[in-house]
Structure formats: structure tokens, C-alpha cells
Amino acid sequence: MLEKLHLSGSASRSELTTTTGLNRSTIAALVGELGELGLVEERGTTPAAGPGRPSPMVHTRPQGAVALAIEFIVDSLGVATVGLGGHVYNLVRIARPTDRFSPAETAQDVVKLAGPLLDALPPDHRLVGVGAAVAGTTRRADGVVTFAPNLGWRDVPLAALLEEELCLPVPVSVANEADLGALAEHRRARPGTDHLLYISGEVGIGCGAIIDGRPLLGAAGYAGEAGHTLIKPDGRPCRCGARGCWETEAGEAALLRLAGVPSGAGGIETVAERAAAGDEPALRALDEVGRWLGLGIGNLVNLFNPDVVVLGGVYERLFARLEPSMTEAVRARALASSGEMAAIVRSGLGSDAALLGAAELALSEVLADPAAATGAP
Known part of the structure; x- marks a missing residue:
């Protein structure tokens, strides 16, 4: 109830x-x-x-169970306080300083952002947990980020690190940002959709899956690394160490390279502005990335037979520009039976999907066992 x-x-x-x-x-x-x-x-x-x-x-009562949510992606760091019912008390997002990429420094930045948000909560609030979304493969059992190639992290005990830095008397849970984007879309934007894929596009590509109304996580929480599936055998080297991964053809770096835009902050906005002005290299780049994006989505549609495929991150922001070539490629790649069923839509939660999913992760124990999670006898 x-x-x-x-x-x-x-x-x-x-x-x-x-x-x-x-x-x-x-x-x-x-x-x-x-x-x-x-x-x-x-x-x-x-x-x-x-x-x-x-x-x-x-x-x-939102203040009856409040989560501290954190999101670690390549170009930004987000922190929010979210109460029961999905009530967002405060949310702040900052660009990640290029000279502060280590896990320890990043955790210290989280503490600085979280302090004012926690202080601003109602006096009678009850903090029940911390949820963290990270762009990398994450072992849910102990919150270790085993591999985050675009962050440069390997075997980082992120949950333990956050517990030590935050000093809060609540559990800390860590999960992959695409998995949590899928969780948030499922719970907050599209309740009742039992078969959903969430494709997260930032520097890399992540995929979260909801199948039969439940997250598909795999044995340790590593499922859904679609960005590192092979799509072009003779393609470019990937940061993961392989070659021809999906994200090397459809990720942010590929788009900037094809458009002739330098990598860095504001690159995606520059591509969008040039495309709006009719710049041919930008338009061709969006068509090409849309095609590769659609081919990958077509593979996933064949594999999972979803009701809906939700595009987040860069793909949400550029959805209108990517949609024509992406849709054509999905139709060419997906089987007609499953392809006709799958609606491909932009995220209903925008850039905050994974951050709100981190809050949902932290609130899950309260929903599962309200008395135990709130410390009732």
C-alpha cells in the first residue's frame, strides 16, 4: 500500500x-x-x-523517509534530497572539475554539495539512505565500482568511501546509472510499463532494462553494458580495451568527431546550434550517429522485446535531430514483430533520470519493509 x-x-x-x-x-x-x-x-x-x-x-509524508541521491558521470556531479512520494526538496548539479577526477576527491566534493541540502531539510525529516548512480559497472552487493572506463576508475569501493566521507548513520547503495535511469523512468514517469529499456547517452552508452516489471541486473549487477557490445568489428578502439564497441560509433565522442567540434564542455550544445543553423557537417554527424544508435537499439529490441525504449542523456537533448535516421535504422534492424511494438521516446525525467533513480534505490527498503527501514520496534 x-x-x-x-x-x-x-x-x-x-x-x-x-x-x-x-x-x-x-x-x-x-x-x-x-x-x-x-x-x-x-x-x-x-x-x-x-x-x-x-x-x-x-x-x-515526504519528510517521513528522505533519501540523499548522488550521481557520478563524466562531465557532472549531481546531488539531491528526495522524499517519499518522489518529492524533490533540493537538487544541485555542477560540472566535474577536470583536475579532481580521483574517487577520494570526488567523494569530498559530494560532501560539500550535500551539506547545505541536508541542512535545508524539514526539522522533522527522517533520512533513510543514500543512493549513488555511477557511470560504470558496479557490484551491488558491496558498492564496488569494478570498471568505469570513462571515469578512469577501477575497483573503487565507492559505497565504503561515501560512508566514510559523509558520516551519516544510514546505508549507502551504489548502482549503475543506466540501471537507475530505467528504475526512475519505470517508477516515476511510466508506471505500469512492464518491459522498458533505458538508453543513457553521455561520453559512453549505458542500458538499463526493466523486464516483467523488475530490473534486469544479472548475477552481480553487471547486466546491461550494451555500450560495449560489438557493432563494428573493424571499428575504432574503445576505452574499455576492445574495438568496435557501440559507443565508439554512437557515443558523444563519435558525434563531436564527425561534426568537427572539439571535445569538452559545451560540445554537444555547439553541435546542436550548428545543426539548427543548417551546418552540413553537424547535420551529417547527427544522421550518422542516429543511424548507429538505431542499429544498436534494433539489436536490443530483438533481444528484449520491450514496450518502450527511453532515450536519456545526450540522446534526450538531441532527440528531434537523431530521430529520423535512428528510426529508419531501427526498422531496418529490428524484426517487424517486435519492432512494431516498441515505442522509442525521449526521457520523461530529462537529465535527472539517474539521480532520481538513485533516490528510488535508497527508498526501496522503506517500501519493502516500512517498519524495519524506519527503525520501528
Whole structure:
């Protein structure tokens, strides 16, 4: 019941009775228990639709369970405080300093950003966890980033590092940013979509999958590294050490190279501006990257048969420019049966998808076991 309120918003007791299949007295008892835990409250009533009393409205209390969310990607660092029900208290994002790329320095930067956000929370808030999204393969069991080639990290115990630097009495969970982008899109933007792929485009390409309504993670959390699948055997070397990976043809670096734009901050915006002005190299670059993007998506559509493929990061920002060549390539590559089913759309959460997914990761324990996660006896 708490999960329904968290994902779908306020509901009346009668609505909760209908959607859960529980009887009225059980709903009343559960609402009372969650109220004692400080997670929900009753305010207002629905108009009576017939005989009987109006039904009380049940609302989540965002301050009853708050997550500190962190996102580590190549060109930026994001931190947010998010409460139950998806309420964003504060969110800040900064460009990553090029001379502060080490894990230890990055963790120290997180502390500086997080302090004011935590101080600004309501006095009666309850912090329940820290969630971190990172652009790299991450072992969920202990929060070790085993390999993040575009960050230059290998075997970094990020969860332990954040615990030490933040000094907060709550658990720290770390996961791949594309997996968390998929989780956020599934929970906050497209609830009810049981088969969803989230393609994250930054310096590299990540893929998160929701299959049968559940995240597809693999044995250790490494599933979904689509950016390092082979798409061009005689292609360019990749930072992972292989050659011809998908991200070498459809990633940010490929787009900048083809458009003749120097890499660095503002490069993508420069390509977009040149394309809007009719610059031929920029337009050709977008068509070429869109084609490679579509070929990779076509492979994934054949493999996973999703209802929807969500494009995030760079692909969300450039969606309108990439869409024509991408769509043509998907149609050429995907089987007609599965290709016709898959809608390809831009992220509903924009650049904050992975960061909001990190918050959802930290709040998951509260949804699974409200009493235990809030320290109730």
C-alpha cells in the first residue's frame, strides 16, 4: 500500500480498498500503522458518491523517509534530497572539475554539495539512505565500482568511501546509472510499463532494462553494458580495451568527431546550434550517429522485446535531430514483430533520470519493509 501511494500519489481509503483487494478494516489498520511510523497522513476527504460517509484521503509524508541521491558521470556531479512520494526538496548539479577526477576527491566534493541540502531539510525529516548512480559497472552487493572506463576508475569501493566521507548513520547503495535511469523512468514517469529499456547517452552508452516489471541486473549487477557490445568489428578502439564497441560509433565522442567540434564542455550544445543553423557537417554527424544508435537499439529490441525504449542523456537533448535516421535504422534492424511494438521516446525525467533513480534505490527498503527501514520496534 505504501508503494502505491509513493508511486501513484494520494488516494482515498475506498480507492485503496479497491486497488489492493483488502477489506476496509484492514486498510484502516494499515493506514494507522503507517501513520504511526510517520510515513503517511490523512487530510481531507473525497466527496461522497452515494450513501455513507466521505472517504478520508491518505497522503505520503515526504519528510517521513528522505533519501540523499548522488550521481557520478563524466562531465557532472549531481546531488539531491528526495522524499517519499518522489518529492524533490533540493537538487544541485555542477560540472566535474577536470583536475579532481580521483574517487577520494570526488567523494569530498559530494560532501560539500550535500551539506547545505541536508541542512535545508524539514526539522522533522527522517533520512533513510543514500543512493549513488555511477557511470560504470558496479557490484551491488558491496558498492564496488569494478570498471568505469570513462571515469578512469577501477575497483573503487565507492559505497565504503561515501560512508566514510559523509558520516551519516544510514546505508549507502551504489548502482549503475543506466540501471537507475530505467528504475526512475519505470517508477516515476511510466508506471505500469512492464518491459522498458533505458538508453543513457553521455561520453559512453549505458542500458538499463526493466523486464516483467523488475530490473534486469544479472548475477552481480553487471547486466546491461550494451555500450560495449560489438557493432563494428573493424571499428575504432574503445576505452574499455576492445574495438568496435557501440559507443565508439554512437557515443558523444563519435558525434563531436564527425561534426568537427572539439571535445569538452559545451560540445554537444555547439553541435546542436550548428545543426539548427543548417551546418552540413553537424547535420551529417547527427544522421550518422542516429543511424548507429538505431542499429544498436534494433539489436536490443530483438533481444528484449520491450514496450518502450527511453532515450536519456545526450540522446534526450538531441532527440528531434537523431530521430529520423535512428528510426529508419531501427526498422531496418529490428524484426517487424517486435519492432512494431516498441515505442522509442525521449526521457520523461530529462537529465535527472539517474539521480532520481538513485533516490528510488535508497527508498526501496522503506517500501519493502516500512517498519524495519524506519527503525520501528
